[in-house]
Amino acid sequence: MLGHRELTMQDYMGILKRRFWLILVSTIALLGIGTGVSYVIPPQYVSQTLVLIEQQKVPEDYVKPVVNEDLNGRLASMKEQILSRSRLQPIIERYNLYPGSKYTLDDRIELTQKAIGVKPIPAGPASRGIPGFFITFKARDARTAQQVCTEITSLFVSANLTARQESAEGTTSFLKQQLADSKTNLDEQDAKLAAFERKYIGKLPEQEASNTNTLQALTTQLDASTQAVSRMQQDETFLETMIAQHPQEAVHTDPVTGVADDNLKTQLKEALSQQEELEAQYTPDHPDVVAIRRKVANLRAEIAHSSETPAKTTTTIATAVHNDSPQLQQLKAQLRAAQQSLAGAKQEQARIQKQIGTYEARIESSPMVEEEYKQVTRDHETALQFYNTLLTKMNESSMATALEHRQQGEQFSIMDAANLPDSPTFPNRLMFAGGGFAAGLALGLALAAFFEYRDTSLRDGRDIWAFTKLPTLAIISHVDDLSKLSKESKRKKRVSRADKPIESVGS
Secondary structure: OHHHOOOOHHHHHHHHHHOHHHHHHHHHHHHHHHHHHHHHOOOEEEEEEEEEEEOOOOOOOOOOOOOOOOHHHHHHHHHHHHOOHHHHHHHHHHHOOOOOOOOOHHHHHHHHHHHEEEEEOOOOOOOOOOOEEEEEEEEOOHHHHHHHHHHHHHHHHHHHHHHHHHHHHHHHHHHHHHHHHHHHHHHHHHHHHHHHHHHOOOOOHHHHHHHHHHHHHHHHHHHHHHHHHHHHHHHHHHHHHHHHHOOOOOOOOOOHHHHHHHHHHHHHHHHHHHHHHHHHHOOOOOHHHHHHHHHHHHHHHHHHHHHOOOOOOOHHHHHHHHHOOHHHHHHHHHHHHHHHHHHHHHHHHHHHHHHHHHHHHHHHHHHHHHHHHHHHHHHHHHHHHHHHHHHHHHHHHHHHHHHHHOOOOOEEEEEEOOOOOOOOOEOOHHHHHHHHHHHHHHHHHHHHHHHHHHOOOOOOHHHHHHHHOOOOOOOOOOOOOHHHHHHHHHHHHHHHHHHOOOOOOOO
16 A cells, blocks of 8 residues: 555655565675676776877977878878788787687677777877877787787887888879979970070160160260261361462472371370270270270271382372472371271261160060060979979978988887786676676665555555545554464364363263
């Protein structure tokens, strides 16, 4: 009846008193079963090793690492490689893992894969990546677990070194090939740029300022030359007028050729002095220096030509010349000198005009040349920049590859070697015993509750009220040893009947 009304603490104590042995037997039974099962299940030993990740020993400011892949990704990739069939089969055969006819080779490989554990160490807030990871292996024998864990750890260390070296070498090889292709392209652009500069020499954009300055200087020289020609023409006209107005004399003592030679030598001496002054002030390519050199060369040529003229003249000419006065001969010599200087000045003026035309044509063609030059130089600069970038990257990759070969880069360091487990991690006998105890206690309580729910006994007034809804008039208290008293009364009755004499049938 207890299951049909609200229970109090007194009711619970009564249930516990009545069902104590049921709960105790269930608890002890399942405790023994749990403990026995822990001894029946094959033990599992776990060996563990700690692998730390050491950063490269050379600062990254000097040598940038080639391998920048996330360590979690690399660790997962290495785990897939190490847990492959080709890597695990030799280990399974060497240590005879999971023997027995009930396991095929695929089953043994699958069980070995499940027995290997790789757990990264959580990274701190200031860490750039995981600082390391644990490698565990579970086996039925402690020594086997340690040996296999050591083997798996060495595979991870060697796989990391090999992967980093191959990655660095592959990157360097790729950059070398790209650098060679870029060098070929840069050579082609250099050839195009050189051909363009040879074709448009003097018309290049960077020469535009020089051409403008030279044109201004030539224009100034042309103005000066024009003024000089104008003065020489005036001098020539003046000398012609003087000769025309001079009276003719019968006797002329000095030959004309002698006066002309003296005049030319005087001009040559002045020109040489002027040349020395200009060369001291300007460069040899300066237009004034070039003009004075040309004038000196012309005067020397005239003097040489005059000296080669035959000294002999006809009697008539000698007589005629002999009849000119010295003043007239000097005027004629000055006229010839003025005419020669005028001819040289006109030649210089023509030369300057030709140079001006050349520089004007260069300046006029500059916009068209500049547009084409920009295209050529842009392609050349792009190729040069790409080549320099590849060259820098290739040098960095070569240093990183050398760093990996010397094992100075990032690498795995075994901090704690695989341990030899002292006790199995499964089954945990204490845990199994505790589980059996808890399960037995729960089962005993459940059975006690079930039996109490099915029990229809009326034990107090509340049970009577819950069943009949009637008030209780009186309660007969519990009589201890009631069964013993009933047995004694029955025995007394049997004794009294035995002592009574047997009556006769007739009476």
